[in-house]
Amino acid sequence: MAGQKVLVTGAGGFIGHHLVAYLKDKGYWVRGVDLKYPEFASTAADEFELLDLRRWDNCLQAVRGVEQVYALAADMGGMGFISAHHAQILHNNILINTHTLEAARLAGVTRYFYTSSACVYPEYLQTDSHVVPLKEEDVYPAQPQDAYGWEKLVSEHMARHYHDEYGMQTHIVRFHNIFGPLGAWNDGREKAPAAMCRKVAVARLTGDPVVEIWGDGEQTRSFCYIDDCLEGIYRLMQSDYTEPLNLGQDRLITINELADLVANIAGVTIVKKHIPGPQGVRGRNSDNTRLRQVLGWEPQISLEEGMARTYAWIEEQVRLWLTRDGILV
Numbered sequence: 030m031a032g033q034k035v036l037v038t039g040a041g042g043f044i045g046h047h048l049v050a051y052l053k054d055k056g057y058w059v060r061g062v063d064l065k066y067p068e069f070a071s072t073a074a075d076e077f078e079l080l081d082l083r084r085w086d087n088c089l090q091a092v093r094g095v096e097q098v099y100a101l102a103a104d105m106g107g108m109g110f111i112s113a114h115h116a117q118i119l120h121n122n123i124l125i126n127t128h129t130l131e132a133a134r135l136a137g138v139t140r141y142f143y144t145s146s147a148c149v150y151p152e153y154l155q156t157d158s159h160v161v162p163l164k165e166e167d168v169y170p171a172q173p174q175d176a177y178g179w180e181k182l183v184s185e186h187m188a189r190h191y192h193d194e195y196g197m198q199t200h201i202v203r204f205h206n207i208f209g210p211l212g213a214w215n216d217g218r219e220k221a222p223a224a225m226c227r228k229v230a231v232a233r234l235t236g237d238p239v240v241e242i243w244g245d246g247e248q249t250r251s252f253c254y255i256d257d258c259l260e261g262i263y264r265l266m267q268s269d270y271t272e273p274l275n276l277g278q279d280r281l282i283t284i285n286e287l288a289d290l291v292a293n294i295a296g297v298t299i300v301k302k303h304i305p306g307p308q309g310v311r312g313r314n315s316d317n318t319r320l321r322q323v324l325g326w327e328p329q330i331s332l333e334e335g336m337a338r339t340y341a342w343i344e345e346q347v348r349l350w351l352t353r354d355g356i357l358v
């Protein structure tokens with residue numbers, strides 16, 4: 030309800046930063062918390078605190094006086110990052126989520142939003158590019174590919190038990206590849222859509238058409254634009270639904286096709302060079318049947334439109350970067 034006090038953790042990150050602005054527009058009083066301020070634009074939060082949420086005392090500080098929590102803070106990144114930092118991710122994210130949830134309970138928080146991931150789904154269901162879209166119940170028997178997904182699954186369980194045993198209204202979303210402007214694009218934590226925009230922008234601005242792609246590029250994913258993500262988060266938080274719910278697009282595309290799509294937006298001809306690199310699962314798509322049933326809605330923004338908006342922002346970042354380094358004059 031507008032006017033309520035809410036906390037957004039991870040408010041210095043990609044989705045958290047956008048979510049703060051979205052909730053402010055809806056009339057909420059918002060406290061943002063993160064290890065860092067948003068990198069690319071100033072926050073719209075009423076209050077922004079730099080806190081390490083692995084620490085219990087900081088979690089108590091973060092939740093004081095708020096009625097709702099949107100828990101987005103996580104040590105995360107694209108495939109390159111999550112396939113190489115299992116111990117760090119498991120350690121940090123378990124601490125963040127355990128402490129944030131318990132602090133919220135003690136503070137009397139009424140609604141708690143936990144951001145899980147499609148990475149919870151078992152590897153054995155994602156071995157083919159032509160993957161069958163993943164339904165929420167497909168998560169068992171559990172076999173996430175990475176520690177990142179295992180932690181998400183455990184924290185989902187914790188949120189569900191807090192609902193069952195303590196009566197806290199917990200909502201759990203499983204994001205499928207959210208993308209858009211104002212996210213990591215060049216720091217080693219960027220995900221495929223941002224990395225692809227960067228590579229194509231470099232090709233366009235420098236005239237070198239070679240774009241490197243990890244693996245054969247035939248691995249598949251679906252991608253969801255940030256504005257749809259925000260609307261889905263908000264709709265779920267207003268609902269009474271407390272089971273995990275997919276939130277993503279259900280249009281499957283190969284990474285090679287994604288490269289062509291971005292090149293088309295940029296108006297440049299590229300030469301794809303396939304190199305060894307972490308690829309994650311072979312195929313992953315969202316089954317949105319339950320999303321439609323529960324929210325009476327599903328993501329609306331096409332991949333072409335979302336990528337065009339994202340590409341425009343990233344090309345501008347790349348232009349500044351190449352100019353600063355003296356590569357462009």
Ligand code: NAD
Binds near residue numbers: 045063080146147205
């Ligand atoms: P992000 O990395 O941009 O944002 C996460 C934020 O958490 C960062 O700003 C980081 O500084 C902060 N953080 C990390 N450790 C912290 C700590 N100890 N204390 C306080 N803050 C800390 O990632 P995002 O894409 O905005 O993701 C938001 C949430 O959604 C995460 O929980 C992520 O796992 C989940 N998710 C995202 C995607 C996606 O496609 N972007 C997909 C699935 C799940």
